Amino acid sequence: MNFRFQNLLGAAYRGGNVVISGDSLLSPVGNRISVTDLIKSHTLTLPFEAKSNVSRIAVSPDGDFLLVVDDSSRALFVNLPRRTVLHHITFKKRVTALRFSSDGSLIAVGLGKLLQIWRSPSFRKEFFPFKLVRTFSDCAAAITSLDWSPNSDYILVGSKDLAVRLFCVKKTEVRTRPFLFLGHREPVVGVFFGTEKKTTRVCRVYTISRDGAIFTWNLDEISSSEDNSGGSICNPPQQRNLEGESDDNNKVIADEIGTAIVDRKRKRECSDDVDADTSGIPLHRMKWELLKKDFFMQAPARLTTCDYHRELDMVVVGFSNGVFGLYQMPDFVCVHLLSISREKITTAVFNKLGNWLTFGCAKLGQLLVWEWRSESYILKQQGHYFDVNCLAYSPDSQMLATGADDNKVKVWTVSSGFCFITFSEHTNAVTAVSFMDNNHCLLSASLDGTVRAWDLFRYRNFRTFTTPSPRQFVSLAVDQSGEVICAGTIDSFEIFVWSMKTSRLLDILSGHQGPVHGLMFSPTNGVLASSSWDKTVRIWDVFEGKGAVETFQHNHDVLTVSYRPDGKQLACSTLDGQITFWDPLDGILMYTIEGRRDIAGGRLMTDRRSAANSTSGKYFTTLCYSADGSYILAGGSSKYICMYDVADQVLLRRFQITRNLSLDGVLDFLNSKRMTDDGPLDLIDDENSDVDVGIDQQRRGNLGQGLPGAITNLGRPIARTKCLKISPTGRSWAAATTEGVLMYSIDDSFIFDPTDLDIDVTPEAVDSALSEAQHQRALLLSLRLNEESLIKKCIFFVKTSDIPSIASSIPVKYLQRLMEVFSDLLESCPHLEFILQWCQELCKRHGHFIRQNSRTLLPALRSLQKSITKLHQDLMDVCPSNEYSLQYLCSTGSR
Known part of the structure; x- marks a missing residue:
């Protein structure tokens, strides 16, 4: 029962911005954060969840803290090395931009038209760790991009009002207006400070707009010095008119600048520092000139994302047609101009060294890391961009195969979380997958009327099983010898039997009066069990050719069937929410589990009844026995997965697969304030919204697996579990859910779970014992602490003769x-x-x-x-x- 969430497969990226911290790539996947180690080629999902889909993330410069903001403006402040949430805060408006300062002490947050500067929390204990430092309300439209100066004293802000503003973060006695960079004809997408290569002094500014224009602004030091030598104000005259400041304020500002000039002259006399010419004048008070305008020339495509590497002085841009470009600035020399796909690139970032480029496409669920100098891929991952329908473990538990509505079959490495092969020959949704016992062959069934066999050595389709007339397959089973393959249909209600060696159709099993959604061979003999919506479970002797040898009648439609690993028990789920257990050898009903109350989930937005009174979704659509057959996992159209003890017929535990409020069916009680005359507010599309269309918007109109009595939800995706599988080792299990494939395991060494702890059992005591050559004592102390790194360290200190x-x-x-x-x-x-x-x-x-x-x-x-x-x-x-x-x-x- 001690299963804990371990990883999320099936989706590498779902929208929002991605961040690279050191060698780790952090990407939002629904309401979770996925962390990919680009050196070790390993991915994991952080254990916490946001309240809704993550929209923005930011990492501190030292990589210790992660700030996660969701669509509901709720923020989590996370200790990244320990993967724990330290603080919570809710912003009062939607967050459109987010960034840590260069020194990590401040956080800039764009809340619509407002720019707020917050003090960054730290490891110290505080009653309210977040402290609002300053608020700027100068923008006339929503903020789209931010950039901090190297010394964290200034911040550039781009917004949808076509202007870029330069703010001074430090407070002054007289409030001054920001410097305005004007000239763009469409909303600004990116703003960046440029510095000199030898020093960190700011010398230029780059502003990029959605129409593909990049403006280069230079700091006019000579004009600024001449203007300020006479005590005049360094802002341009047109900006003084915009500010509307009084003459008294102007005099005070002129006095401040005059004093700064005197101090600058004294410093110049005492030192030959290069930065002394402008060190005493604030940047937003200096004169900036438009050096040049350049255009990326990708019309009619729009520029959707961009990033700038300060040390290399390079800009990377992504467009809505899938093209990205890498340019050397300020000369605007195109280094690379390539196409990733035909879909919009939603994020593009540099790593710290600038040798890797990361691109994300929300619609395809695609994430790429490209080394631009050698023109090679460091990472290339693409998840399913529609719901995962089925999954299967390999016999050695090392691989996991998934099939989805996007017509693709993917094979994942369980240990690394990476997809290493994708098969796309199917032309319709994949409904069932199964591994052969030899671990080298994978079978898949699809609604396109074919069952295909895939070679996992040569990565090709070497067998295709078809029928005389087109059929749609929804279930699949392979016998223990691997010689016979069976598939159930949804339209003709038949079961087709093929020979694996010859691909010849051997038999057609008829008798069901409804779709055959469940199919499984007995683990001990060649008996086949099938379940159908005609309220029956039939036992077939495939090898003897006797047809149905036993029929088990039920009162409601049978949705799935599963054999216990020893073959002495058969479990099936019905539409009334019951799990019925049969003795397949004697044909006797053993017992029944009533699971309607256990599987009952949240209320859908289209429901007209409360969750307690609603009958929709209160049934199990997938069952799976444990490796020893002592318990059974059951899931369905609900946010819960139930674990039952088979011998005692009691509920052991309920796993909640998600707490994402962006999905439907998560809340037990709906907020009446969100209801309008036209329906729920969350289901009303805003035609003027320019929010990036990601994976969640594509899955609208899901038909709830086509189950009898299922309600079509044309709004948000529904939280549900379509398939459950337990690994052959019994150490983990996987669930195909709306958000992807959730992995649960008891092999989680990161969580601190001491076996026998007291005040003397510490890591320092382990190191002390190792230094004194007390290897036995050190190993026992590390086992009591139960920290894997310490245990491994003590093992390698032991000499071979002492083992x-x-x-x-x-x-x-x-x-x-x-x-x-x-x-x-x-x-x-x-x-x-x-x-x-x-x-x-x-x-x-x-x-x-x-x-x-x-x-x-x-x-x-x-x-x-x-x-x-x-x-x-x-x-x-x-x-x-x-x-x-x-x-x-x-x-x-x-x-």
Whole structure:
């Protein structure tokens, strides 16, 4: 029961801006944040959730803090290394721009027309960590972009009123208006400070608008010096008219500037500093001139995103037609001009060194990291951009296959969270996937009337199974031998049987009077079970050709069917919310679980009844037994996944798959204030809105899986679970939900979960024991702390000759944890003989205890066996191909 959320697959990017912090790429996925390690090629999802879809994120310059803002203007301040939420704050308006200052002490937030400067919280304990420093209300329209100066004293602000403003963050005795950069004909998309290469002094400003124009503004130091030498105001005359300041204010400002000039002259006399010419004059009071105007010439496409790298003086821009360009400034030399796709690029950013470019496309769910010097991809990931319908684990639990409404089949590596192959030959939605037992072949069924077999070695479609007349397949099953393939249809209510070797149609099983949505072979024999909307579950003897040998009648439509791993029990879900368990050998009804109250989720916006009185969605559409058959997972058109104890028929736990208020069916009670004469306010489209159209807007009109009695929701996507699978090792399970594939696991080493903790058990005590060569004591202390990094550190300090004695002294309660660590080391550590010797000694010294407690230790033993088997297969492939090289090295070493 100790399953915890681990990762989110099936979607790499869903909209908003992405940020690179060090070697990690942070991207919003719904109301979660995905973190991709670009060096280790590993992705994980942070454990917290925002209230709704994330719209803006920002990372502090040192990479310690992350600020996440959702569509409801709720913000989370996160300790990024520890992945924990420190503070919450709700802004009063929609956040349109967000950025940390260069030193990380301040945060600039664009709230519509307002610009607010907040003090950044830190690690210290405070009653109210967020403190509002300043508020600027000079903009006439919504703010679109921000940029801080290198010293964090000034900030550039671009807005939809076609103007760019330069603000001074520090307060002065007399409030002054910002400097205005005018001339653009469309809303400003990006604003950036440019600096000299040898110093950090600001010398130019770049402003970029949506029509593809980039203006370069230079700091006119000579004119500013001449204008200020006579004590005149350094703002242009037209700006003084806009400001409307009084003569008294002008005199005060002139006096301030005169004093600054005197101080500057004194500094110039005492020092030859280059920056002394303008060090005493504020930037927003100096004179800026428009150096030149350049155009990217991509009409009729619009410029949608841009970024600037200050050290390299380069600009990257993305357009609505999928084209991006990289330009060297200020000469405006095009370095690269390429096309990613035909869809709009919604984000483009540089990394800190400037050698990597990151692009995101919200409509395709695509995320790319491109090394522009070598013109090679560092990362290329694209998730499903429609709902995931089905998934399946490989027999070794290393891979996960998914099929979706976008007609694609994707195969993911579970450990890294990356998709390594995509099959797109299907021409309609993929409804079922299944791995063969040999781990090298994948099958998929689709509504296009085909069942396809995919080779995972050569990555090709080597078999296609069809029918004499077109049919739509919604279920798929493969027998244990891999010789027979069965698929159920939604239109003809038949089950088709093919031979895997010859692709020939062997038989057509008829008898159902409704769509065959559930199909599964018995794990122990060749018996096939099928469930249909005709209120029956039928047992078929496929190999003997006897047809239906048993029929189990129900009172309502049967939605799915599942065999227990030992083949002695059959579970099926019906439309009335019950899970019925049968004995397939004797044909006896064993017991029934009433799950209507357990699966009941939130209220849909189109419902006219409360969630308690509504009958929609109170049923299970997918079932899955655990590896040992002791519990069963059940999910459906609800925000909950239920875990039941099979023997006692009791609810063990409910997992809430999402708390995203951007989805429908999450809230139990709706706010009547959001209801209008035309319907719910959230379902009314604003034609004038220019919000980026992402994945959520595409999925409108989902038909609720086509279930009988399902209500069509033409508004927001509904929170639901379409498929559930438990890994063969029993250590994790996956759920195909509206937001993607949610991974839950009990192998989460990051969470601090000490086994036996007291005041003397500390990391310092472990280091002290290692320094005194007390390796046994250090290992026991690390096991009590249960921190994986410390355990691994202590293991490698042990000498090979000391392994038998230390292994025999390990308490039996730590055996499972130690096996899990060794299983992980075998997959990533090069010291194979050392780790295998540890495993051998543990089995020798504690073999009796392992045999007596094999049921408890079974998951850890299976994980260890899986790692050793995979390692053995890899060595078998490497050694024969390098036989002569090994012989040569051995002969050289003997000499």
